[in-house]
Amino acid sequence: MCQLTLPCAYTLTMGEPVPWLTPEEQRAWRSFVRLQERLGGRLAHLLQTESNVSSADFAVLVQLTDVPEGRRRFLELAQALEWEKSRMSHHLSRMVKRGLVVREECPEDGRGAFIVITDAGRALLAAAAPRHVEAVRALFLDHVTPAELRTLAQVSDRVVAKLNEDQS
Amino acid sequence: MCQLTLPCAYTLTMGEPVPWLTPEEQRAWRSFVRLQERLGGRLAHLLQTESNVSSADFAVLVQLTDVPEGRRRFLELAQALEWEKSRMSHHLSRMVKRGLVVREECPEDGRGAFIVITDAGRALLAAAAPRHVEAVRALFLDHVTPAELRTLAQVSDRVVAKLNEDQS
DNA sequence: CGGATTTAGTTGACGGTTCAATTATCTCCG
DNA sequence: CGGAGATAATTGAACCGTCAACTAAATCCG
Numbered sequence: 001m002c003q004l005t006l007p008c009a010y011t012l013t014m015g016e017p018v019p020w021l022t023p024e025e026q027r028a029w030r031s032f033v034r035l036q037e038r039l040g041g042r043l044a045h046l047l048q049t050e051s052n053v054s055s056a057d058f059a060v061l062v063q064l065t066d067v068p069e070g071r072r073r074f075l076e077l078a079q080a081l082e083w084e085k086s087r088m089s090h091h092l093s094r095m096v097k098r099g100l101v102v103r104e105e106c107p108e109d110g111r112g113a114f115i116v117i118t119d120a121g122r123a124l125l126a127a128a129a130p131r132h133v134e135a136v137r138a139l140f141l142d143h144v145t146p147a148e149l150r151t152l153a154q155v156s157d158r159v160v161a162k163l164n165e166d167q168s
Numbered sequence: 169m170c171q172l173t174l175p176c177a178y179t180l181t182m183g184e185p186v187p188w189l190t191p192e193e194q195r196a197w198r199s200f201v202r203l204q205e206r207l208g209g210r211l212a213h214l215l216q217t218e219s220n221v222s223s224a225d226f227a228v229l230v231q232l233t234d235v236p237e238g239r240r241r242f243l244e245l246a247q248a249l250e251w252e253k254s255r256m257s258h259h260l261s262r263m264v265k266r267g268l269v270v271r272e273e274c275p276e277d278g279r280g281a282f283i284v285i286t287d288a289g290r291a292l293l294a295a296a297a298p299r300h301v302e303a304v305r306a307l308f309l310d311h312v313t314p315a316e317l318r319t320l321a322q323v324s325d326r327v328v329a330k331l332n333e334d335q336s
Numbered sequence: 337c338g339g340a341t342t343t344a345g346t347t348g349a350c351g352g353t354t355c356a357a358t359t360a361t362c363t364c365c366g
Numbered sequence: 367c368g369g370a371g372a373t374a375a376t377t378g379a380a381c382c383g384t385c386a387a388c389t390a391a392a393t394c395c396g
Binding site for chain 3: 111112
């Protein structure tokens with residue numbers, strides 16, 4: 001997820017019929033990309049240093065506590081987070097090693113696995129979550145009006161819907 | 169840069185005075201995070217598969233072609249992209265190995281280095297850029313009104329400015 | 337001059353992500 | 367039943383980014 005800036009037209013051999021970005025489009029796009037990088041980076045860094053948990057750990061723990069027993073199927077988890085299976089698998093291995101979750105066999109399906117949050121996992125999340133919420137407020141929500149937030153959500157949903165359409 | 173969702177309140181021991189996110193805030197935040205991940209991921213994937221260049225490569229090449237001679241100081245590059253020095257260094261090593269850039273000594277400062285884009289680097293960027301612009305349009309700009317885009321840019325700039333204020 | 341500090345850039349180790357290949361189980365259907 | 371797929375999940379290799387430690391050159395200043 002990098003600085004997806006765009007090259008100045010003059011540096012390229014332009015035989016192409018691609019309509020280049022207008023200055024406003026370019027500026028907006030750059031700002032937006034920068035926001036993603038900086039805000040995401042800062043939040044991740046805060047989680048890591050203040051609560052000793054990565055954004056990825058946090059996301060997994062949240063998914064597990066979203067269901068009362070703290071126990072979900074592997075694939076269900078992967079789909080909820082929109083992660084690849086292999087990413088999920090590798091990540092869970094690390095979380096198991098740190099005692100945040102355990103793998104359990106699935107009686108109905110011999111191939112399947114249940115992932116269960118441990119007490120340590122719950123404790124970690126409980127400690128991390130309030131600070132994270134605070135950070136999301138302080139770094140983002142506090143500087144955005146309700147109307148802007150609505151616009152943001154609408155645009156996000158619309159664009160993601162389109163992404164899902166072409167080649168999901 | 170992960171799914172920074174938030175846990176449902178009921179699962180946490182809530183002795184804290186942290187004002188939780190309202191449902192609209194939660195929804196907007198989630199949508200926004202999802203947009204970042206999906207759009208960034210898709211664009212990066214397109215660059216990689218269609219043009220055999222990563223987003224990071226692309227960003228570096230753009231920075232180099234932004235100046236006519238295609239030659240910039242290491243730190244200047246790192247600052248322009250807001251990358252850590254070590255990331256820059258590692259990444260440049262990989263790009264050197266692939267023949268996209270070369271390192272040159274800096275006469276004025278024996279510690280310094282110039283990074284220079286090669287012809288292969290220029291060619292790669294020239295091939296990749298139009299498709300990238302096209303993708304940014306097709307996946308994002310085409311689904312956002314000018315007014316929304318302005319809002320997005322304003323919000324982005326404002327939030328990033330705040331991020332720079334606290335502990336730059 | 338010459339030592340202390342700062343600055344430019346590199347390196348190695350480690351955790352994280354992707355891709356392709358693999359294992360094991362299940363389901364479908366003849 | 368039994369074989370052909372499909373599905374659940376793991377694994378290993380390769381690449382990427384971060385952190386902390388390091389090298390080497392420049393600058394500051396007595």
